[in-house]
Amino acid sequence: MMMMKRTILFVFLLCAAFTLVKAQEVDSSKVYKKKVLESTEVDLLYSLYNQAGVHSPVNGGIGTEQLVDGTPTIVVSMPLSDNDVLTIDAGISAYTSASSSNINPFMSVASTLKSTNLFNTTGASRGVTPVVTPSGTTTTTTPSKPYGSPWIASTGASHADVNKAVHADFSHSSDSRNFIWGTNVAYSKEFDYISYGFGGNLTGLFNEKNTEIGLKGSAYLDTWKPIYPTELREYMDYGSNFQSSGYFKGVTIMNQSGNTSTAYLPSAFKPWDSKGRNSYTASLFVSQILSQTLQAAVFFDIVSQQGMLSTPYQRVYFADKPNYYIGYSAFIPYYATPDNKAVYQLADDIERLPKSRIKFPIGVRLNYYINETFVLRSYYRYYVDNWGIRAHTVNFDLPVKLSQSFTFTPSYRFYKQSQTDYFAPYETHLSTEQFYTSDYDLSKFTSNQYSFALNYTDIFTNFKVGSMGLKNVNLKYSHYTRSDGLDANIFSFGVKFVGDK
Amino acid sequence: MRKKILALFFASVMIGSCVSVKEYKKIYLNDADMKLSANQNERFENNFQVYREAASGANSGKTGGGCGCN
Numbered sequence: 057m058m059m060m061k062r063t064i065l066f067v068f069l070l071c072a073a074f075t076l077v078k079a080q081e082v083d084s085s086k087v088y089k090k091k092v093l094e095s096t097e098v099d100l101l102y103s104l105y106n107q108a109g110v111h112s113p114v115n116g117g118i119g120t121e122q123l124v125d126g127t128p129t130i131v132v133s134m135p136l137s138d139n140d141v142l143t144i145d146a147g148i149s150a151y152t153s154a155s156s157s158n159i160n161p162f163m164s165v166a167s168t169l170k171s172t173n174l175f176n177t178t179g180a181s182r183g184v185t186p187v188v189t190p191s192g193t194t195t196t197t198t199p200s201k202p203y204g205s206p207w208i209a210s211t212g213a214s215h216a217d218v219n220k221a222v223h224a225d226f227s228h229s230s231d232s233r234n235f236i237w238g239t240n241v242a243y244s245k246e247f248d249y250i251s252y253g254f255g256g257n258l259t260g261l262f263n264e265k266n267t268e269i270g271l272k273g274s275a276y277l278d279t280w281k282p283i284y285p286t287e288l289r290e291y292m293d294y295g296s297n298f299q300s301s302g303y304f305k306g307v308t309i310m311n312q313s314g315n316t317s318t319a320y321l322p323s324a325f326k327p328w329d330s331k332g333r334n335s336y337t338a339s340l341f342v343s344q345i346l347s348q349t350l351q352a353a354v355f356f357d358i359v360s361q362q363g364m365l366s367t368p369y370q371r372v373y374f375a376d377k378p379n380y381y382i383g384y385s386a387f388i389p390y391y392a393t394p395d396n397k398a399v400y401q402l403a404d405d406i407e408r409l410p411k412s413r414i415k416f417p418i419g420v421r422l423n424y425y426i427n428e429t430f431v432l433r434s435y436y437r438y439y440v441d442n443w444g445i446r447a448h449t450v451n452f453d454l455p456v457k458l459s460q461s462f463t464f465t466p467s468y469r470f471y472k473q474s475q476t477d478y479f480a481p482y483e484t485h486l487s488t489e490q491f492y493t494s495d496y497d498l499s500k501f502t503s504n505q506y507s508f509a510l511n512y513t514d515i516f517t518n519f520k521v522g523s524m525g526l527k528n529v530n531l532k533y534s535h536y537t538r539s540d541g542l543d544a545n546i547f548s549f550g551v552k553f554v555g556d557k
Numbered sequence: 558m559r560k561k562i563l564a565l566f567f568a569s570v571m572i573g574s575c576v577s578v579k580e581y582k583k584i585y586l587n588d589a590d591m592k593l594s595a596n597q598n599e600r601f602e603n604n605f606q607v608y609r610e611a612a613s614g615a616n617s618g619k620t621g622g623g624c625g626c627n
Contacts, residue, residue, distance in 0.1 A: 099597060101597070101598075101600075101601075103601035105601065105605055107605075107609075125605075127601060131597075263577055264577045264578075264579065264580070265580070266576065266577050266578055337614070339614075339615075343593050345576070345578050345583075345586060346576065347576070347578070348578055348582050348583070348585055348586065349585050349586070351586055351591065351593060352593075353593040355614075355615040355616060356615060357614035357615050359613075359614055415612075415613070415614060417612060417613065417614035417615035417616075418615055419614075419615030419616050421593050423590075423591045423592075423593060425585040425586070425588060425591055431588065431590040431591060433590065433591075435616070437612070437614075437615050437616065439611075439612035439613075439614070439615070441611070443611075445611045445612065447610070447611060447612035449612065453590075455590040463590065465590075471606075471610060471612070473610060473611050473612060476611065497608070497609055497610065497611060498611050503609075503610065505602075507602075509598060513589070530597070530598050532598045534602055536605075536609075538609070542609065544605065544609070546601060546602060546605060548598050548601050548602075550597060550598055552597075
């Protein structure tokens, strides 16, 4: 691997040096120079994403993964001079998540009585609520008793959040347009996470712009504000007396048999000793024109992540520890099924993952202009990391030019990954293990994605909004299915305006 | 094996660089659908794929920043 890296670096430096020399030669002559970007461009983008699944990591690998996310974004590219372009990319991502809502899964009957058909309200006036179980039996309890379920979204504060992100990129092209350098900064923030990023890139074009070689480096310095599951946070705050203090004061905890118990003690849980997560990426890409209708590119990244790479509110349940619950005992036999409407299992610990991860993805893209109607875009990526994951990704797009203005693009994407060394499903990890997670994003699965996009382009920008002309409208719909039962739909919409020259 | 594939690829790129298509013959290569970077409308898909799948990178997309924890 070292030998390969040295070879790549040598080739890159050789080409960059060659490009610089050639660039200087051309720069010395006074030739007509076209602007890198003729006028300001504005992209208005929006995506709506929703997913449903049955393996919520917050609930230890079971339960609803319902998620809805809306992301409006604006991208503005401005020519600062003939050679310089500044791009500002800003967006917000607003989501509601059933999974993260269950960081605090406990609700009172009073707050949700009208939102479910679980509880028969006829008895409420007497302060007693009948509860109907999947087997049809009915039990009664007082309506103030807290309960939860991994299959129902909680009403807690963590059910929704907004991520705000902004990214600025500056690039400078040489007069010959054979050498480009750029730099960028990035910032994003949500309630429990903040990220600062920066990076730089160099690109050289040579062989009459038939070959392009680029090198890119970036760093993200992120900080968690760790939020732990309610029961573990109470244990952290009050120690072994937590059942008689804070939230749990007066709340009944049950064992597997449904009997009241005070034995629950999540002693495996320890709060994080640090909060940082840093990601460093070095990227190399080489593109090559192979004929008048065929071109290819290879992308190679090395990503090193350090720090808290686990998520602080993803529960883990150990197989060798007794189980304890809050809610209605009649539902304990149905706990791991959607029939469980009103009992929640208290965590043994949160997921624990190594503080270091190295990722090696390599991707190849090959685009072929078949004829004036069809273009074939293909992509393959192989991925390997030191957590034991191997993955393959294949993607095909087939843009079909319906007219001079309209292009319809069907796409198919296949993905396959092996599971990390640290993954096990709900209630199968052992407390003696050093690292553990029940996050199905790190499990073994395959996924399929089907997409359809419609693109409208007006090269004359006849439709005007003020001084900006409409250049492009794009609609895309994708349906994603994962072999573990997760389904997702994503709808995206984008318009591009360009300013008068 | 992977080293051999990589070496083969870079060798082919170097050999390919001997082939030169003139600017005025790049009309098909300059078609918007022929660009080698990801399309603008793929950015949102790349984002959710980074979160829902363990693999990421090597596609000019996001490789860090943000927890991706929902």
